[in-house]
Amino acid sequence: MTITDVMLMPFIPSMYDLATYSKMEDLTALLRQVNPDMKVFSLLNRTEPRGNRSDSAADILQEGGQEIQYLNCRISSRMTYADAAISGLSVVEYTPRNSKAIGEIENLYSSLYN
Numbered sequence: 001m002t003i004t005d006v007m008l009m010p011f012i013p014s015m016y017d018l019a020t021y022s023k024m025e026d027l028t029a030l031l032r033q034v035n036p037d038m039k040v041f042s043l044l045n046r047t048e049p050r051g052n053r054s055d056s057a058a059d060i061l062q063e064g065g066q067e068i069q070y071l072n073c074r075i076s077s078r079m080t081y082a083d084a085a086i087s088g089l090s091v092v093e094y095t096p097r098n099s100k101a102i103g104e105i106e107n108l109y110s111s112l113y114n
Helices: 021-034 053-060 079-086 099-113
Strands: 006-010 039-047 069-076
Touching: 006 053, 006 099, 021 039, 039 053, 039 079, 039 099
Parallel strands: 006 039, 039 069
Antiparallel strands: none
16 A cells, blocks of 8 residues: 555445544555555445435545545446456456446546546
8 A cells, every 4th residue: 555556445335334434544644644646535336226325325435534535436236246256357358248337347447547
């Protein structure tokens, strides 16, 4: 973490994960003393397609502290991620293609690099 340019912090939309956010803010502040140019982002991972739990979690991350920037992109809980990983591939490379999963990864990429 002391030499990285970009750090991603995925949070599952659960109170157990979100309860660690303030500790991650503190850790990020310490790391910035060594690596002041490091960019740190949070995002929601393993979200459910229905319900408002993810929306509530997004609100918490958006209102977070000053050290971690929230990326408004979500990675849903989809079997295709596990299937692709078992094959040593990303969902973008994997067949059968899952357009929703591919869209999520492309959105994450765009959020980071555009």
